[in-house]
Amino acid sequence: MMWTWLRRLRSDPETPDMITCQEALARVYEYLDGELGPEWTEKVRRHIETCRRCWPRFELERAFIDHIREQGLPSVRAEGLKERVQALLDEADSA
Amino acid sequence: MAGVDRDSRHAEFEAEALVHLDDLYGLALRLTGGDEPRAEDLVQTTCLRAYERWSQYEVGTNCRAWLMTILRSTFINEYHARRSRPTPVDYDEVGEWSVFEGRSPEDPEARFFENVVDERIVAAIDALPDEFRLPLVLSDLQGLKYREIAESLGVPVGTVKSRLFRARRQLQRALYDYAREAGIIS
Numbered sequence: 001m002m003w004t005w006l007r008r009l010r011s012d013p014e015t016p017d018m019i020t021c022q023e024a025l026a027r028v029y030e031y032l033d034g035e036l037g038p039e040w041t042e043k044v045r046r047h048i049e050t051c052r053r054c055w056p057r058f059e060l061e062r063a064f065i066d067h068i069r070e071q072g073l074p075s076v077r078a079e080g081l082k083e084r085v086q087a088l089l090d091e092a093d094s095a
Numbered sequence: 096m097a098g099v100d101r102d103s104r105h106a107e108f109e110a111e112a113l114v115h116l117d118d119l120y121g122l123a124l125r126l127t128g129g130d131e132p133r134a135e136d137l138v139q140t141t142c143l144r145a146y147e148r149w150s151q152y153e154v155g156t157n158c159r160a161w162l163m164t165i166l167r168s169t170f171i172n173e174y175h176a177r178r179s180r181p182t183p184v185d186y187d188e189v190g191e192w193s194v195f196e197g198r199s200p201e202d203p204e205a206r207f208f209e210n211v212v213d214e215r216i217v218a219a220i221d222a223l224p225d226e227f228r229l230p231l232v233l234s235d236l237q238g239l240k241y242r243e244i245a246e247s248l249g250v251p252v253g254t255v256k257s258r259l260f261r262a263r264r265q266l267q268r269a270l271y272d273y274a275r276e277a278g279i280i281s
Contacts, residue, residue, distance in 0.1 A: 029260055033234065035241050057193070059200040064267060065235060067208050071216040073236045075117040076124060078135055082116055085142045089108065092146055093101050 019043050024054050028061050107154065108146055115159045116142075119166055125232045126170045129221035137173075141166040167237065171247050174229075193264065194271040204281070207274040208267070219269040227262035230255050 024047040030036045031044045048055045119141060123134035145152070145165050152161055198205035220228060229248060233239045241259075245252045274280045 029263065030241075030256065033241070033259075035256075056199050056205075057195055060195040060198060060205055061263075063200065063206065064195075064208055065263070068216065068220075068231075068235050068266065071212055072220055072232075073118075073121050073125060074213065074217065076121045077117050078120050078131070078138075081120060081135055081138060082113060084135075085113065085116065085139055086109075088139055088143050089105060089146055092143060093105060 017043075019047050021047075021051060021054050024048060024051065025057065028058060032058070032062050032065060104149060108149055111152075111154060111158045112142065112145055112149075112162060115162055118159060119162055122163060122166055122232075122236070123170070125217070125220060125236060126167070126229070128223070128225065128228055129218070137166060137170055141169050144169065163237070167233070167247070174225075175249065178225075194267045207280045208270050210279045211270045211274055211277075215270070215273060219266055219273070222269065223262055223265060227258055227265060230259045231262040231266070234259055 024031075024044050027036055027040060027044055031041065034041075036044060048058050116138065119138050120134060123137040123141075124131070127133045127137065141162060145162055148165075152158065195205060200206070220231065223231065230244050233244045233247065234241070239247070241252050241255045244259075245255045248255070250258075271280075
């Protein structure tokens with residue numbers, strides 16, 4: 001990772017524009033949610049690619065959101081609900 | 096003739112729509128923060144509305160998504176009607192500190208949340224105040240964009256961002272505390 005970082009420092013003429021960790025972390029959710037514009041998405045992507053401190057944070061935040069998505073909306077059976085809905089539809093039919 | 100049409104409409108609705116009842120109820124529970132009677136009412140109103148508008152639905156397209164949209168908008172309308180003024184939210188309670196600070200993704204303790212499942216996750220989401228829970232449910236469980244959430248809730252996009260940020264932090268904290276109490280992490 002260090003080598004990638006050094007290589008990027010040398011080869012990338014835009015390195016002085018690299019954003020800070022604080023700037024990257026402030027946008028973690030917008031980045032993961034695909035809500036940053038193309039310019040900031042690129043800035044954040046370049047930052048986390050090379051930052052030892054931010055990359056783990058972004059990975060964990062991403063895993064956390066994925067886990068909530070998978071677990072947060074179980075399908076739930078409510079006793080008798082189907083029958084109550086059917087009765088409502090019957091009522092609507094006869095109205 | 097009208098009776099036959101009615102019977103076929105009823106049968107079609109049962110086959111296409113009512114098979115999604117458990118999913119609708121699941122979403123209704125998250126939106127209402129686990130309020131079962133309110134969630135049931137919401138599902139019933141949704142089904143009735145969908146039935147009335149059944150002619151607008153194109154058979155074979157995504158019925159589940161169509162029903163979820165009706166349920167969301169029914170909930171949001173009701174939410175605006177019952178809420179004369181916003182519930183005060185204690186923003187100070189949610190600090191900037193993250194449970195992931197200084198952790199590595201390879202560290203099993205940093206991935207504590209993966210050992211917290213089902214009803215614990217659901218209970219932690221339901222326990223969030225409305226202001227935080229709704230952006231989180233609409234974003235993470237319904238896949239809405241920030242702009243769509245802002246329009247639904249009638250707040251600026253910036254407010255959606257900050258509430259979603261706080262909702263996720265508060266949820267992380269709640270699950271972290273639970274994981275510690277349950278001995279999942281030390």
